[in-house]
Amino acid sequence: MALRLSLENVHYSYPLPGREDAPALTGADLAVEPGEVLCVAGSNGSGKSTLAQVCAGLLLPDSGEVLYGDAPVEGRAGLREFRSKVSLLFQSSEDQLFADTVAKDIAFGPKNHGLRGGELEEAVRRACALVGLSLEELGSRSPFSLSGGEKRRAALAGVLAMDPEVLVLDEPFIGLDHTGRELLKSTLERYREERGASVVIVTHELSDAWGLAERFALLSGGRLLKVEDKSDLLSGEVELSSLGMKLPQWGELVRELLGSGIAVTDPSDPRMIAGAMASFREARGE
């Protein structure tokens, strides 16, 4: 079961030789609650990828703190321990496969974590099953011979094989079609349930995480502005367009309906929305 992962007042700048550093995070505060799906959303250049890498212990804050289970992540041993619990699926993960075979590629992470022999095989097998990739069929093939969608799944399997308590994914939906997105969503949902893991989805597109995330952290200019649940986003308190984002069409519809006094509990269930609309019309007709 995952512990609470939090960032407190994290600053991070990229050093630029001969120039002033480029600040990417300017006081980011974030808490990922155990076992939740949290969506971190922001426009291009808002600091999303940097935040994802800080969450996974790959970039160390210039100042501020990363805590796991209320203990600050400190020192070499502490960092190693933290990295064994949190894993990141990089953006464009399909371009980051490198081993001779798919099976070796997926085994790379858990092997680095010290797994060997039967344990390692089992980790790879379990990860392949989770992402729906046939190890028998594809395991001995070169990762470069896979289709785009298969490469993505192999990359995710490589991350899941490390059995992380917190899984961070940077723009995992870009370029996936409807089937691919649904498959990814169900994989994440299942992993979270079986493992008790927390899942952080970093994206520029709210619709990607709409049916999956409970809470949405909005990032702008390297700071987290707000963490909201879906109903807060729908009430229109946050001006999403000023953050370079917009509600998915589901959200726009539910917001319009709210304007007519129609409240819908699940803002992505067509049957429920249709039912609420029909009763409203009937009530007007009477």
Add this chain to the structure above:
Amino acid sequence: MRESAAGCGAGGSSIRVEGLRFSYPGSSTEALRGVDLEFRQGAFHALVGRNGSGKSTLARCMNALLPPSAGRVLSCGIDSASAPDRREIHKRVAMVFQDPDTQMVGSTVEEEVAFGPENLGLEPAEIRRRVDGALDRVGIVHLAGRQPARLSQGQKQLVAIAGALAMEPSFLISDESTSMLDYTSRRKVVELFMELTSAGIGIVHVTHFLEEAALADSVVILDGGAVAGRGAPAEVLSDPVRLRELGLDPLAVTLVAYELRRAGHQVPGDVLDVKELVSWLYA
């Protein structure tokens, strides 16, 4: 002699795809299996379909990056099978891709945009005119001296589009050029596409976003390398059951309208946007 910016020239003002088949070398399955389509100049066409449906392959055949295995593509009347004519097609049919980072070669925005016209061997004054015109049309004159590498993703994609427009093409083909962009940048690009059509340019926009496709003049759906649907957005995008079969994510509004119809309510069959559906409440 210079071709007019918006005219295809004598050969006709469309891209015609006739019985097009294409197989990638070494692949046993056909990526395109007999496609017949016509894309008009001055119109905004959206091209949608699940991964592997043949969208990108079709886009590349239209600007002669890929030669047909069978059938033919006439871009502005020029047959892409004829190698010497391919250069003519590249001039008339420009292309922008998903990731702007892989398309940048210049050290300033201006140089970047000048790259295409320079390759055409044009006079410096003509290059200048085209670069200025393209920067102005895309609305990035203020970025002319900046380094492309230090721009935002959205700005970079606008630079790539300006570079394509500096070729003064008759068609602009966008292969998922909006998928990495945030909403603000994406809307800017789509609005630009709509403006360009009124200037006579034909747009073919490959996208995963049906909300973008709904803004087009016409939509083509590909599936398994063949045309699975074409027509106005209201005709092609309003049947969620069919779209699901084709591996597409139907618009929320069409799913709700479908449920209302199933429950016996009379909802117009072509509703695509939120306001239209909500107005049914009061109709």
